[in-house]
Amino acid sequence: xxxxxxxxxxxxxxxxxxxxxxxxxxxxxxxxxxxxxxxxxxxxxxxxxxxxxxxxxxxxxxxxxxxxxxxxxxxxxxxxxxxxxxxxxxxxxxxxxxxxxxxxxxxxxxxxxxxxxxxxxxxxxxxxxxxxxxxxxxxxxxxxxxxxxxxxxxxxxxxxxxxxxxxxxxxxxxxxxxxxxxxxxxxxxxxxxxxxx
Amino acid sequence: xxxxxxxxxxxxxxxxxxxxxxxxxxxxxxxxxxxxxxxxxxxxxxxxxxxxxxxxxxxxxxxxxxxxxxxxxxxxxxxxxxxxxxxxxxxxxxxxxxxxxxxxxxxxxxxxxxxxxxxxxxxxxxxxxxxxxxxxxxxxxxxxxxxxxxxxxxxxxxxxxxxxxxxxxxxxxxxxxxxxxxxxxxxxxxxxxxxxx
Numbered sequence: 001x002x003x004x005x006x007x008x009x010x011x012x013x014x015x016x017x018x019x020x021x022x023x024x025x026x027x028x029x030x031x032x033x034x035x036x037x038x039x040x041x042x043x044x045x046x047x048x049x050x051x052x053x054x055x056x057x058x059x060x061x062x063x064x065x066x067x068x069x070x071x072x073x074x075x076x077x078x079x080x081x082x083x084x085x086x087x088x089x090x091x092x093x094x095x096x097x098x099x100x101x102x103x104x105x106x107x108x109x110x111x112x113x114x115x116x117x118x119x120x121x122x123x124x125x126x127x128x129x130x131x132x133x134x135x136x137x138x139x140x141x142x143x144x145x146x147x148x149x150x151x152x153x154x155x156x157x158x159x160x161x162x163x164x165x166x167x168x169x170x171x172x173x174x175x176x177x178x179x180x181x182x183x184x185x186x187x188x189x190x191x192x193x194x195x196x197x
Numbered sequence: 198x199x200x201x202x203x204x205x206x207x208x209x210x211x212x213x214x215x216x217x218x219x220x221x222x223x224x225x226x227x228x229x230x231x232x233x234x235x236x237x238x239x240x241x242x243x244x245x246x247x248x249x250x251x252x253x254x255x256x257x258x259x260x261x262x263x264x265x266x267x268x269x270x271x272x273x274x275x276x277x278x279x280x281x282x283x284x285x286x287x288x289x290x291x292x293x294x295x296x297x298x299x300x301x302x303x304x305x306x307x308x309x310x311x312x313x314x315x316x317x318x319x320x321x322x323x324x325x326x327x328x329x330x331x332x333x334x335x336x337x338x339x340x341x342x343x344x345x346x347x348x349x350x351x352x353x354x355x356x357x358x359x360x361x362x363x364x365x366x367x368x369x370x371x372x373x374x375x376x377x378x379x380x381x382x383x384x385x386x387x388x389x390x391x392x393x394x
Binding site for chain 1: 315317362363364365367368369370371372375376380384387388391
């Protein structure tokens with residue numbers, strides 16, 4: 001089976017975004033990451049930043065309780081954004097590309113030509129990496145990682161019904177902290193290229 | 198970090214044993230699989246078949262209830278076998294080798310020079326494979342896979358306290374049904390060889 005699309009799910013700070021970007025560059029195909037947010041913002045009318053915060057991260061329990069949506073039984077803003085996201089993921093997956101995050105592994109699960117990858121790493125490496133990449137903030141790095149993990153896991157499990165980090169959801173899971181970013185890129189690249197020979 | 202030992206955890210019927218064997222042959226290092234059972238049998242005095250059934254599979258709830266160990270609060274035969282297994286795994290991991298199963302991923306978790314791999318596959322491929330490899334039996338293939346899965350998961354989680362199939366427990370998880378046995382071997386081999394350059 002020749003793969004057309006590579007989807008990369010990743011833990012925050014694992015370097016999954018960099019892996020996707022480098023991989024797409026080396027394969028000379030498109031990488032969709034931040035562009036997905038921009039497109040959803042354009043289609044939905046919501047602000048980029050709001051879409052970014054809402055399209056992959058669930059609100060905490062208390063945020064949900066005190067939100068405007070708390071007493072409304074129909075679809076909320078997040079559900080609307082999810083719907084647009086679903087349509088857009090299916091659209092971009094028509095051509096060869098790398099898609100980072102946005103539950104694309106789940107959304108394209110029925111496609112045989114999609115290689116599903118999960119990038120993870122130990123929390124210490126991830127905390128170090130987010131400081132290197134995004135800089136320091138008032139909140140310490142470990143807390144930032146844990147908070148983001150919690151929101152991402154909650155979102156993923158809510159919309160997919162799958163367990164986050166379960167090897168069975170992917171064809172390939174790589175520990176980027178142990179293997180290194182470059183090695184992860186080369187493993188995925190090799191699989192993709194060999195399938196298209 | 199140069200890897201010395203490769204440990205392969207695997208789902209029943211995923212081809213993990215074949216991957217380990219082929220990998221060891223290509224790397225010209227030892228592969229420990231059935232030999233572990235023979236050694237434990239020798240050291241414990243138990244029969245090979247009993248060790249094989251006990252060293253990686255938990256008894257079902259009803260088997261436990263009606264077993265001789267049911268009313269004995271101390272270590273049972275399985276615990277004794279586990280203890281010998283732990284010592285033996287640590288001993289063989291002194292030299293370069295591939296170790297298949299036996300919770301070696303957990304037992305060697307503190308070793309930086311151990312590459313931890315998990316091989317899984319969809320249940321249909323596994324059911325087909327066990328008929329190809331082990332032949333037909335009175336019990337249908339899907340039931341055989343499900344029964345073995347249940348016992349192996351129960352054993353692993355009991356002795357390690359970890360979740361079976363959790364990507365975080367491994368550096369590399371591969372879907373052998375999707376990627377193919379040969380491709381799995383070549384990916385692991387490449388990582389091992391590159392680390393030892």
